[in-house]
Amino acid sequence: MFCQLDRLRRCLSPRIQRVLDELPTTLDETYERTLLDIDEENWEYAHAIFQCIVVALRPLHVEELAGFLAFKSEEEGSFTFEETWRPEDPKDTVLSICSSLVAIVDWEGSPVIQFSHFSVKEYLTSDRIAQGRVSRFYIPLEPAHFFVTQACLKFMQQELKFNICGLKSSYLMNRKVEDLDALIEKCIPSYLAYACEFWADHLRGIASIEKRDSEIVDSLGNLLDSHLLYWLEVLSLLSKYLVAPKSLLEATKWLEVSSIEMHSSGRYYRDTMAKDLSLLAADANRFSVTFADVISASAPHIYLSALPFSPPSSLVSKLYRDRFPQTIKLLHGEELKWPAMQFSILTGQDVYDISVHPDGRRVAAGMIAGAAMVFSMTTGESLFPLSGHGDDVRTIAYGRGGKRIATGALFE
Secondary structure, eight states, X not given: OHHHHHHHHTSOGGXXXXXXXXXXXXXXXXXXXXXXXXXXXXXXXXHHHHHHHHHOSSOEEHHHHHHHTTEEEOTTSOEEEOXXXXXXXXXXXXXXXXXXXXXXXXXXXXXXXXXXXXXXXXXXXXXXXXXXXXXXXXXXXXXXXXXXXXXXXXXXXXXXXXXXXXXXXXXXXXXXXXXXXHHHHHHSOHHHHXXXXXXXXXXXXXXXXXXXXSHHHHHHHHIIIIIHHHHHHHHHHTTOTTXXXXXXXXXXXXXXXXXXXXXXXXXXXXXXXXXXXXXXXXXXXXXXXXXXXXXXXXXXXXXXXXXXXXXXXXXXXXXXXXGOTTXXXXXXXXXXXXXXXXXXXOOSSOEEEEEEOTTSSEEEEXXXXXXXXXXXXXXXXXXEEOOOOSSOEEXXXXXXXXXXXXXXXXXX
16 A cells, blocks of 8 residues: 555646556555566665565664675675675665665664565565566575575674673673673674574575585684684673574584585585584584573683683584683593583472473473473573463373373362
């Protein structure tokens, strides 16, 4: 409707009847005509805007979208960043190119960009547009995730650094740092915060074989080899640390599959690289889980506690310990390997019974006072409660397929 009203608004009175007669009768026709009105010089910008909004895992802030627009994906697969491509006024740029299809609204006190209607996203990702006159604007999901994944990894490669917020003391826990929110706003751009939180979710969207032998493997190598601890530092400061184990587990699985597929197609160099990075990602996952309590409470203790106390057999320890020589060194009592128990799950209640999901990733617990909860076995976080019990939940069990949970509780 807005697209049509906007078209009428620009008409003089004598032309209104003719324009009314020519108005499209379906949403598809309306969106097609709106896309045809985009100037050719703005096609590339418009496509980049659309693909970012389509796959974004939360509403994108204006400055985040501006950051993504500074990247260009070449036909041969290379990925280029050019600061001059970042629009000086992203809000005006976006609205001037495709104002009928997107809107800028307030979300948690900040302007964010989203589609004017959910049907816009459905149209842009459908086969209908892929086969029509505006197929240049078609947004297949996997290439869109590829673009955003690469941009996220490049953001982290360019901007992550040691003590990113310039904390003056390592003695204070994160929650006691004065004006931490102001420091975060000043030192961690929102596009970097988005990249640190969601890169692995976009990575999961890249499934095809041909996309795996690409710059993605190199970018993952840079993150794991050079910026791993700096990434954990940002997550700690943002109070998003539970993202770390899940992201590293996702990277481990993605690289494992990549190495198998690359080996089967004869790409031995990439195969070996992906396999080595998969082992490093798995070890980084153990590092992030083992020291979760320490790192989530204090960013500086990534370097002061977690790294010195990681076992010497750890790939993370071997890679990073010598880079921080001014930290403590253990002379005796050092663990040679990672402990068998990865972490403990704090339930807050006495537990009567547990049941592990068939996929091994979740565990359900029956507890006192009618409490029952499902926890992640990857991160230890509580996922959702099970309610409706009158008293102690004495027994709990997953069904064979893992889709149902049965509980047994006492009732007065």
